[in-house]
Amino acid sequence: MIKRFLALALLAGIGVIFVALMMSYVPDANLNLTARYYAENTASETGSANIVTAILVTYRGLDTLGEVTVLFLASSIIGLVLSLGNKQNKTLRKLVPVGELLTTGKSYLAPIIMLLGVYVFVNGHLTPGGGFQGGAIIASGMLLLLLSDPLKHFSHALISVVESMSGFVYVSLGVLGIVLTGSFLDNRILPLGDFGDLISAGAIPLIYSLIGLKVGAEFSSMLANLSEMEDLQ
Amino acid sequence: MSTLLTVMTVVLCIATLVAAIVSIQVKGDKSMPIAILAAGLVSLLASVLFLILAAPDVAMTEAAIGGGLTTFLFFFVLARMRNGEREYEEGKHD
Amino acid sequence: MTYIAMATGFLLILIGFYGVLTNRNLLRMIVAFTIANSGINVVIIAIGYMHGRTAPILDATVSAADALTRIIDPVPQVLVLTAIVIGVGVTALMLVFAYKLYERKGTLDIAKFTELKW
Numbered sequence: 001m002i003k004r005f006l007a008l009a010l011l012a013g014i015g016v017i018f019v020a021l022m023m024s025y026v027p028d029a030n031l032n033l034t035a036r037y038y039a040e041n042t043a044s045e046t047g048s049a050n051i052v053t054a055i056l057v058t059y060r061g062l063d064t065l066g067e068v069t070v071l072f073l074a075s076s077i078i079g080l081v082l083s084l085g086n087k088q089n090k091t092l093r094k095l096v097p098v099g100e101l102l103t104t105g106k107s108y109l110a111p112i113i114m115l116l117g118v119y120v121f122v123n124g125h126l127t128p129g130g131g132f133q134g135g136a137i138i139a140s141g142m143l144l145l146l147l148s149d150p151l152k153h154f155s156h157a158l159i160s161v162v163e164s165m166s167g168f169v170y171v172s173l174g175v176l177g178i179v180l181t182g183s184f185l186d187n188r189i190l191p192l193g194d195f196g197d198l199i200s201a202g203a204i205p206l207i208y209s210l211i212g213l214k215v216g217a218e219f220s221s222m223l224a225n226l227s228e229m230e231d232l233q
Numbered sequence: 234m235s236t237l238l239t240v241m242t243v244v245l246c247i248a249t250l251v252a253a254i255v256s257i258q259v260k261g262d263k264s265m266p267i268a269i270l271a272a273g274l275v276s277l278l279a280s281v282l283f284l285i286l287a288a289p290d291v292a293m294t295e296a297a298i299g300g301g302l303t304t305f306l307f308f309f310v311l312a313r314m315r316n317g318e319r320e321y322e323e324g325k326h327d
Numbered sequence: 328m329t330y331i332a333m334a335t336g337f338l339l340i341l342i343g344f345y346g347v348l349t350n351r352n353l354l355r356m357i358v359a360f361t362i363a364n365s366g367i368n369v370v371i372i373a374i375g376y377m378h379g380r381t382a383p384i385l386d387a388t389v390s391a392a393d394a395l396t397r398i399i400d401p402v403p404q405v406l407v408l409t410a411i412v413i414g415v416g417v418t419a420l421m422l423v424f425a426y427k428l429y430e431r432k433g434t435l436d437i438a439k440f441t442e443l444k445w
Contacts, residue, residue: 003349004349007345007348007349008345010348011341011344011345011348014341014344015337015341018337018340018341022330022333022334022337025333025374027329027376027377027378028377028400029377031377031395031398031399031400032400034402035400035401035402036395038383038401038402039383039394039395039398039401040394040395042385043385043391043394044391049384049385049386050290050383050384050385051383051384051385051398051401052290052383052384052401052404052405052408053290055401055402055405056405056408060405063409064409067409067412067413070413070416071412071413071416074416074417074419074420075416077420077423078419078420078423081423081424081427082423082426120293126386127384127386128289128290128293128382128384129290129293130290132294132298132408132412133290133293133294133297136294136297136298136301136302137297139302140297140301140302143301143302143305195391215412219302222306222419223302223305223306223309226306226309226310226419226422226423227309229309229310229313229426230313231313232313232314232426232429232430238328239328239331242328242331242332243331246331246332246334246335249335249339250335250338250339250342253339253342253343253362254342256346256358256359256362257342257343257345257346257350257355257359257362265352265354265355268355268358269358272358272361272362275339275362275365276361276365279339279365279368279369282332282335282369283369283372285328286328286332286372286373286376287376287380287381287382287399288372288375288382288404288407289382289384290404290408291368291372291404291407291408291411294408294411294412295365295368295411298411298412298415299361299365299411299415302415303361303415303418306415306418306419306422307354307357307358307422310354310422310423310425310426311354313426314354314426314429314435
C-alpha cells in the first residue's frame with residue numbers, strides 16, 4: 001500500500017513538470033530556419049519528392065547508419081544469448097495442428113506481401129514509405145511463412161548473407177560518395193533525372209532499397225531465432 | 234469540417250487512454266494475452282493519431298512495427314513460458 | 328489539436344510508468360514500457376504540427392514552389408522514425424533476457440531476484 005502511494009506521488013511530481021511544459025509551449029506560426037532550408041532546397045538539390053526520405057538518406061545519412069548498426073547489434077545479441085546455456089532438456093513441444101486456411105492461404109498471400117514490401121521501399125522517394133516500412137512488411141511476410149509451418153527451419157546462412165552484403169554495399173556507396181563528390185552518402189553520384197520519375201533522385205532509391213533489405217533481414221532473423229526457442233516448464 | 238476533425242481526435246485520444254488503462258489494470262486468469270492485445274491496440278490507435286497530425290511516414294512505420302511485430306514478439310515468448318503468467322499479489326513478500 | 332495530442336502523449340507516458348512501478352510480473356513491466364514508448368513518440372510528433380498545413384511531401388497538391396507556406400516541419404518525423412525502430416529492437420532484447428531469467432530461476436517475480444542486494 002505504501003509502495004503504491006509512493007509511486008503515485010512520484011508520478012504526480014512528473015505530471016506537474018509535464019503540465020508546466022505544456023502551458024509554456026506556443027506553436028509556431030511559420031517554419032523555423034532549418035525547416036525553411038529543407039522546404040526550399042530539397043527539390044532542387046536532391047530531386048526527391050518526399051522530404052522526409054531526403055533528410056533520412058542524404059542530409060542526415062550518418063544517423064541512419066548509426067541506427068542500422070544498433071539494429072544489427074540487437075539482432076546478433078539475440079542470436080548469441082539464445083544459443084548459450086545447457087541443451088539437455090529438449091522437451092518435445094506439443095504442436096497445435098495448423099488449420100487448412102493458413103496452409104492454403106500462405107501460398108497466395110506471402111508472395112503478394114513480399115511484392116508490397118518491395119514496392120514500398122522502391123518508391124520511397126515519391127510517396128510515403130521507404131526502407132524501414134518496406135523491411136517491416138517483408139518481415140511480416142516471413143512471419144506468415146513461419147506461423148504456417150512450425151517445423152520448418154529457415155536457413156540462417158541465407159539471411160545473414162543478405163544482411164551482410166547489403167550493409168557492405170551501403171557503406172561502400174557512402175565511400176564512393178566521398179571519392180566522387182567529396183561528401184559521405186551523397187546522392188549525386190548518379191544523375192538526378194526528372195522530378196517525379198521512378199528512376200530519379202540519384203542514388204536515393206538504391207540506398208533505401210539496401211536499407212530496406214537489411215532491416216527486413218534483421219527482423220526476420222530475430223523472429224526465426226525466437227521461434228526456435230525451447231519450451232520451458 | 235474542422236470541428237468534425239477535432240471531435241474525431243478527442244474520441245480517438247479517449248479510446249487510446251482507455252486501452253492503455255485496460256492493459257495495465259486487467260487482472261485474473263488469462264489476463265496476460267488481454268494485456269498484450271491492449272498494448273497492440275494502443276499502437277494502432279496512435280498510428281491513426283499520427284495520420285491526423287499530418288505524418289504519413291510515421292503512421293505507416295508505427296502500424297507495421299508497433300502493431301504487428303511487437304505483439305508477435307510478445308506472443309512468441311509468452312508461448313514458451315506458460316507457467317510464468319501468474320499474478321504475484323502485493324502483500325505476500327513485502 | 329496540438330494540445331489535445333500532447334496531453335494524450337503525456338498521459339500515456341504517465342500510465343506506462345505507473346505500470347512499470349506497480350506490477351511485479353516481468354512481462355507486464357515490458358508491456359508497460361511499450362505503452363510509454365508510444366506516448367513519447369506521440370509527444371514529439373505533436374510538437375511538429377502546425378495548424379492548417381499538410382504533410383511534407385511534394386506531389387500534385389503541394390508543388391515545389393509554394394512548399395514554404397504549406398508544409399509542416401519534417402525534422403521531428405525523421406527523429407520519431409528512428410526512435411520507433413530502435414524501440415522495437417530494445418523490446419526484443421528485453422524479452423530475450425526475461426526468457427533467460429525464467430530459464431535460470433523458474434519464476435518471473437522480480438522480488439525473487441535478490442542477488443545484487445547486499
